[in-house]
Amino acid sequence: MSRIGKSPITLASGVEINVSKGNLVTVKGPKGELKQQVDPDMTINVEDGEMTVVRPTDSKRHRSMHGLYRSLLANMVEGVTNGFEKQLEVVGVGYRANNTGQLLELTVGYSHPIYFVIPDEVKVEAVMEKGKNPIIKLTSIDKQLVGQVAAKIRAFRKPEPYKGKGIKFVGEELRRKQGKTA
Helix, strand or coil: CCHHHHCCEECCCCCEEEEECCCEEEEECCCCEEEEECCCCCEEEEECCEEEEECCCCCHHHHHHHHHHHHHHHHHHHHHHCCEEEEEEEECCCCEEEEECCEEEEECCCCCCEEEECCCCCEEEEECCCCCCCEEEEEECCHHHHHHHHHHHHHCCCCCCCCCCEEEECCCCCCCCCCCCC
8 A cells, every 4th residue: 555645745834735627736835836747547536735646556556656646746845845955065286166156167176167057947046165075056946947957067076985085965975995005
């Protein structure tokens, strides 16, 4: 039995949910508005501050979609109330990160700097303090979009296992190798 799909989603004050024809769910909150197309087999019930997703049968397809759509809708409610944030740390001598508006400039050991345009839905901030590694903060109401943008930025220079140089998530544990011994 799906434990994730069964649990109800509690709606914070100020969050409105509208389920239109064709199971298009619109979630409006203090931070913005998100839309998600839900499979027509699934039923979405909104009653007195709680939202539940109900599946029609116990087939494998319906069971897998039940937990998926419940998680997607819960992330939408969380996003419009609190938002999501990812932080990336740029580790390496001479490695820098700057932003001007939605344009992120990365200097990570290549011959030319990398210019990356961040989507408008995601807000970017590059923090550089003296004596510390630069940190890139990404914030948005869409969890999937923040994760995807963070993964693309990390892919420009993944952390290497010997010195740990590269772009990594804040708090990420890296597997380090010893290197050769004389």
